[in-house]
Amino acid sequence: MRSKTLILALTAFIIAVSAMVAHAETASDLMQKEQAASKLFDDADALLIQKNDDAALVKYNEILNTYPDSLAAPVAMIRIANIQRSNKQFAESIATFNKIVAKYPDTSFAAQAMFNIANIYEETTDMQQAIDKYQEISDKYPNSENQNITNVVSQAKTHHDNLQNSVTLIKEKIKQREERIVKLKTYKMPPDQLEKMMVDNYINLVDLYSMVNKKNEAIKCLEKALEEYPNNDNKILIINKLKGLHNNE
Numbered sequence: 012m013r014s015k016t017l018i019l020a021l022t023a024f025i026i027a028v029s030a031m032v033a034h035a036e037t038a039s040d041l042m043q044k045e046q047a048a049s050k051l052f053d054d055a056d057a058l059l060i061q062k063n064d065d066a067a068l069v070k071y072n073e074i075l076n077t078y079p080d081s082l083a084a085p086v087a088m089i090r091i092a093n094i095q096r097s098n099k100q101f102a103e104s105i106a107t108f109n110k111i112v113a114k115y116p117d118t119s120f121a122a123q124a125m126f127n128i129a130n131i132y133e134e135t136t137d138m139q140q141a142i143d144k145y146q147e148i149s150d151k152y153p154n155s156e157n158q159n160i161t162n163v164v165s166q167a168k169t170h171h172d173n174l175q176n177s178v179t180l181i182k183e184k185i186k187q188r189e190e191r192i193v194k195l196k197t198y199k200m201p202p203d204q205l206e207k208m209m210v211d212n213y214i215n216l217v218d219l220y221s222m223v224n225k226k227n228e229a230i231k232c233l234e235k236a237l238e239e240y241p242n243n244d245n246k247i248l249i250i251n252k253l254k255g256l257h258n259n260e
Contacts (some may be wrong), residue, residue: 031251048074048081055090064094085120092127101131108180119159122152129170138178139224145171181222188216210236210243217252230256 072086078084088111095104104127111124117228129144148167152160192212195205213236220229233253237246 044078045081045083048078048083051078052083055087059090059094064098068094078193085118089120089124092124096131097129101135104236105131119157119163122155122160122163125151126167129167133170134173136222137224138174138181138222142171142174142178145174178223181219185216185219186211186225188219192216205241206240207251210245210249212239214245214249214252221256226256228257 051070051074055067055074058064058067058070066231068091071091074081074083075086088107092104092107095101095107108124108128108131112121115121125148129141129148132138132141132144145167147173149164152164152221155161155164173209194208195209196210198205199207213232217229217232220226220232223228233256236243236249237253243249
């Protein structure tokens, strides 16, 4: 009986020791992975400082592929998105920021990523999309205890209100521009002078439409300019704007 009890005790002891060793090995492995990821990150940042974006991207992506759960991973994703944005790869940058939101939903990384997406919409003069995204930040994190998230929400609210005011002004300008185009057609002036003024107003109106996401109105406006003045001096510009709108550029 004693022998059986002793064997059981020894077995329990061995299991406990094995668990401790396994845990130690796991912690050690984790530490090594974090150090390796950190080293890659530092190397990538050094390349970024040297303005070697392509080489830096390789390093940042290596972190995501090899150490996806490391502490360096979310910051590497932010770096990638920022490089894409600086290279005017706006769709790619937004996609990368959205991956951050999906993978780290309740963190300041996600809040900042959403804010950066709104910034990109604002930068590309897609005012309504920017307004909606800033509002989404406030709705997603209404009472966060994370100070970093609270700061982002505060900034989002400020940007939202400023943009909302800007959109109101733009809509007023659209109305004024539309009325001006109608009035211009009643003026008596040399045809070439009227053509220039009309085409300039059409182009300005298109730019205003684009700011408030009125794509269909912008397309119709450009088509009307080409229809009324098929040989105007800005024909190439108008055609390029039409192509951009049809291709969602």
